[in-house]
Amino acid sequence: MVNPATRTLPAENLAVTFSSQIFEANDYTSMRHFSDDWRGAYTPREGKNLGVSFARADVSAREASWSVGYFYRHDILLESNRDTTDLVYANKIVAPVPVGKNYDINLEMNGFEAHGVRLDKAVSWQTQRAWNATVGVGASLLKGQRTRMGQAHGNALSTATGYTYDLNMTDADSNKTYPFMPLGEVSSTGYALDLGIRLQWQDGKRLDLA
Template sequence: MRYLFAPFLLVSVLCRAEAGPFSLADPLQLDLGGSVHIQFQALIADDPVSVHDLLNRWQGPIHPKEGTNLAIDDARTDIGFSMQKGGYFGYTYRHQSFIRTNRDTALLAWQQLNDIDFTPGKRYDLQLAIDGFEADGLLYAKAFEPVETPYGSLHVGIGFELLRGRNMQEGSLEGSAVANSQTDYDFSAVADYRYSENYLYTLDVKKPEGYGFSSHLSLQWRSERYSLHLLCNDLVGEIRWRELPYSYVNVNSSNKSYDENGFIIYNPTVSGKEISIDHTQRLYRKWRTEGTFKVDSDMDITAGADWVQGYTFPYGGISYHFASGLQTAFSYESRFESLALKITYGGLYLSFRSDDMKHPSILGANLSYRYRF
């Protein structure tokens, strides 16, 4: 782990577990009756480079993982109100993408962007996949009356969104590259790519229109000392795009140019199919499972995991409830080796997540406020 978190460690014995790293809407937390609620959640994570370097065209050191490398952007904002019996109504804004690539692709991109010498004769296997969208719309959530049993109570919540698509990225690229010298390489790859803006090569396109929906499910079993929670966002969800730009093309280096340092410039030759299509984008599910054990009236222990796109993000932590009403929490997430600190007081909730104070590869934040009337 690459972090210096002394302040977090000092409060780790006085904490309540932070929920998982992804930005999720929980119908059981939205529909609490007689309140106005505002929440902002955001997560950005990248395996090969730090968040700062990711936003600065990879201008910094690289530390790719063996095997699959992930780059994740996951944010949502919810503003709305819940009534005593009618449920929660609100506006939602969502922005999320999930990128998978391999070590070779990340390394070649980093060398290209930083004019780092290539190793003559080295072969790069190129693999890249992306799935993401930007949308806003209306959200309705309903928490039903709990079902009481001799062993505890079962709580059920559902949510439904009507979405207007703003942007999308979906597709894959596969191919190979071979370094000819320290400053030059040949490459060829096939891209199967749907998009609202083309980031693979220069192409002006008309912005598509998209409309869709999504559904959420929250189940929680509670007893005196234990609770189990299952939450799924986008259980069934899609955005239907009209006149969406689509490219099924070969990109290669047959037409080369070089910068002032003699390094090859990425400016691919493109051949194949470039059309507009009607396309239904299926929204990928985001799952969370969580269990909590109440040690005593003041302290809880929690363990759980988020599951997204076939990858698991386990976490665990402890929490403490002060007599003043203040609650603090500390948790650790193992996939990106990140720490999170949460503070709750009255209707205010704050949390922050990172793996490093100076050069984080993951940053997360959650800010919400609830006013009861």
């Protein structure tokens, strides 16, 4: 979420700024456990396991209450069911699994990368009270760079020597080359409009709304 009221606070001279943000949220197991070594406790529950990861970076030039900049974003959403997460956990920590145990596999991953430009404008008011207000509006144009969509559905049966799998798997990545298929190309554009407010008190406290 971008609050244009915080990006374009009035400045007397031309200034160039760089900012980055990384946000991750997991319910109930971290996405990193699926690709890296398992660390920490495992507290599963029934239902979907959700993981999201958002990364943002931008460089902007601002003068007075105007700002123009270039930005990059990378988003990932991962969904898995309880059986899939249990199977990943058992394999990561090399835990024994009873022979003949059947796992219902259900895993989905969607992600994309994009870049673009944005323009922001802010207006500030000096009030007679103990706080000041800034209202900002912004517009951004977005162009896709990479998309990836993957799924795995089926069953896994534990045996004395490992597992036997009966799965239907798909992995579509615009940056990969597949046999007998032309190279993928991302063709997507979009735009976004943002409105934000910042209230600033004289004691340093502030409230941002976007």
